[in-house]
Amino acid sequence: MTEETTTAGPRRRTELAAFLRSRRERITPQDVGMPPGPRRRTPGLRREEVAQLAGVGVTWYTWLEQGRPINASTQVLNAVARTLRLDGVEREHLYRLAEVPDAAPPGAEIALCDEFQGILDALVPLPAQVANGRGDVLAWNDAYAALFPQLVAAQPCERNSLWMMFTLPPCCNPVADLDVAGPALVAVFRHRYSRHLGEPGWKEFVRLLQAASPEFARLWASQDVALPGTTPKKFRYPSVGEIRTRTTNMDISASPDTRMVVYTPTDEESRERIGYLLANPEVGAALVHRH
Structure with missing residues (x-):
């Protein structure tokens, strides 16, 4: 096993963590019909809010965004992608970083310009x-x-x-x-x-x-x-x-x-x-x- 192979996984998880954080921070509570709440220091949604909207566990989503080596199912990734309002290219990027490259919804086709x-x-x-x-x-x-x-x-x-x-x-x-x-x-x-x-x-x-x-x-x-x-x-x-x-x-x-x-x-x-x-x-x- 080459050094490139052994380091690809950690690099991919680091990229996944940064990507999820950036997508979460661009969505405001008002965008999803939630009250802004007092003393909000986090730009965009909090992790627990994303977990709640996606219907997944707070701990699981926190670990996913931290880039920990956890398994992500198709159904859960689709829920996270919908919550974060990812477009087609962003969804594919998420699936590949999470090492679930075929997680696109059934029947989804490549959008050609x-x-x-x-x-x-x-x-x-x-x-x-x-x-x-x-x-x-x-x-x-x-x-x-x-x-x-x-x-x-x-x-x-x-x-x-x-x-x-x-x-x-x-x-x-x-x-x-x-x-x-x-x-x-x-x-x-x-x-x-x-x-x-x-x-x-x-x-x-x-x-x-x-x-x-x-x-x-x-x-x-x-x-x-x-x-x-x-x-x-x-x-x-x-x-x-x-x-x-x-x-x-x-x-x-x-x-x-x-x-x-x-x-x-x-x-x-x-x-x-x-x-x-x-x-x-x-x-x-x-x-x-x-x-």
């Missing part, structure tokens, strides 16, 4: 999307919707590129080379998964996908791992034929663990076929059906 959608739209006719580390598709442009109508039409909990690849039946699965693309994508996914070991959301996603797809379960068991990079991908559509692309991933620093993925056709024929799908959305819509 409007500029990202503008960038995606400006890339048309190139299909492009924004995804998180797990492969959940958060935003896309019209060209991407034309290329993957089944994915954008799915429920948010299933709007995931890995889920689409391994669960869509052959009649409407656009992936033309699953035997090649599948192992590569799973290997890259394992590399990203290694950064989120123990996080409930990631573990549950893998469990569900293993149950839904024997092929994914087989590839996951292989333990192969690979770094993300520019990747050739082929897709096939009954009305237009094969579309050959190369994907480029670009990390978005403003939203950690989020990336923009652009699909560039590798030949003129593929470029024309993407244009046809974009101009005729009813062709792709025919692929969206129940089984």
